[in-house]
Amino acid sequence: MAESLQVESADDRVVATLCRPEVRNAIDQAMIDALHDLCAELEEHPRTLIVIGSGGVFASGADIGQLRDRRADDARRGINTRAFQRIRALPMPVIAAIDGYALGGGAELAYAADLRVGTPRLKIGNPETGLGIIAAAGATWRLPQIVGEARAAELLLTGRILDADEALAWGVLSSLHDPEELLPAAHHLADRIAANDPLATRHTKTALAAPPGAHPDIELELQAELFESPEKERRMTAFLERRSR
Template identity: 60%
Template sequence: MGGWGQAVSLDIEERGDRLVVTLNRPEKRNAIDAEMVSALHDVCARLEREPRLLLLTGGSEGIFAAGADIAQLRERGRLDALAAINSAIFARIRALPLPTVAAIDGPALGGGAELTYACDLRVCTERAVFGQPEVRLGILAGAGATHRLPALVGEARAKELLFTGRRVNAEEALRIGLVNRTVADPADLLGTAHGLLDEIAKASGLALRLTKLAVDAPPGAHPQLDLVSQAVLFEDEEKRRRVTDFLDRKGR
């Protein structure tokens, strides 16, 4: 893993413009435990210092993440809830400087689903399943689903899913906007996700960062944030080069 220590709950591959992070607790169906949360914080710290694209996947075992580790969850009390163990890392992933893509094969349930919502885009196989079963365990989906899911699929549909714990298959997920793309063959999942990132990587890095900030900003930040961001980009040398290249190609 080259400089990443002993984060055995994650496999990390470094590529030139991106990190590929694979959840690695197959014996626990990639349940999100304290060690994985800590390892994800290390990943975020690196990407905050050295911004790159992120591809997050559950590997090839037909499971993305079965949620929080239930054994650990049973022992947590109110102070653990207030510590925002999962919600803090998911918020940190959401706030990463450059776009993130989750590649989902098989179930993404509870905290596993919320981890995918924290990413900017989602690609899944036809055997992917999403669900928020928390209310059936006597808790709520407290790591982002109550506000990220309505933003993705609309308030009424999100409430239905949160109130009932009903699972959503890949076909429905694509139809309601929960995922961006689906693939029939699991062998094509990572290639499709990398292809999406390849398209994103063609853009100006600064334009991507400021676009992500603008999209994720609260409504009250607009249009002022857009104006300031555009002012910064208009003075950027990368913008001048790209526009000049475009005009040169058009004039040929």
Template identity: 60%
Template structure:
């Protein structure tokens, strides 16, 4: 792939944005490659770590040169939005590791992941209104869910940037690391904790959390019924009871 570096591990895939000369700007080719990654993870579910590396840039936004030439048909085709929605819907949890700027479409790519960790020099922002467009690849609905409607509106209306400290305080990110060298260790550590869970339980939990309110409690009940009959549940609970049994 020309815009991504892919590392396969037994329980996860590490995807690194790799367009340093363009500040990891999100262009049509990179979107095509993200769709390929999603197709693989849909066919063989694993955890995903998405990062721009630790070189001081996550993604500077969409490729403005391409964006300027897009028309209404391109907008209706949801070029970036469709890829980010696909990332959001991946079967198993996803983590974005952000170092430096995550702006515009770059921020929306991070929001599409389930969890976010960042360095102290990370910044998030939605400057779209200053370019005459709106944040159309997920920020208008994912950002309010993360930080609340009023705060999201402020950020979307003003284009103000949020530094790492504020991002942690308002719930935009889960963890902040002081040094860039520790970013991937932090992200992998979080995924290691997640990987201790049952893959099926993780998958159904993600479905339940992401489902609309109207799906509850029925979805929770059906999911629990499936898990109650799962051999993995029986094995894990047996192991737990064996460890608690007096010797």
């Protein structure tokens, strides 16, 4: 049986491909387990993560066959929630490259990323209430941060699905690309990230994720560490030397 998550690793990034094309990359327990394994690796050796789906689909949602049989104890375990929290908390940026459907749990996986790019055939949203459940793996708190409370309420309460142009206009996506250019576009973002100081990138992500009450003290402490960094000295010296030529 093929792996439900195919992982390609490089020195500065990892590409993880959701690979259950027979069910439009529906997220099952095996895929969640594989995501946890990948997170453990990236927590130990931080690199930028690109998540993409196979077969022209990101992820059509959680595996309904498994979801239907879950009960209250399963809900409290937060099977998808814990994995997506871990992805969100990874030290380096996460890029979701979204083609086709990103629905339910698939949308919530995309919301957990720091950056999202898509294709013109993208469809993203949360139809969970139509299935008798709620979007409990991050949408109710991450989506308001992305699109604002009023728009998040409309999407989550009606089950409305956004097309690509709407997702771009609402800020769910930062850019649109033809399907064959989607992964290269994600790599371009990863290239730009890789050109910067990794510690400064990690600290920027930490500051972005901090609760409102932590500002500005958290930035000042993170900056204090960076001010003592040899890499800061090296990069600023190189900048001044280039400017003086």
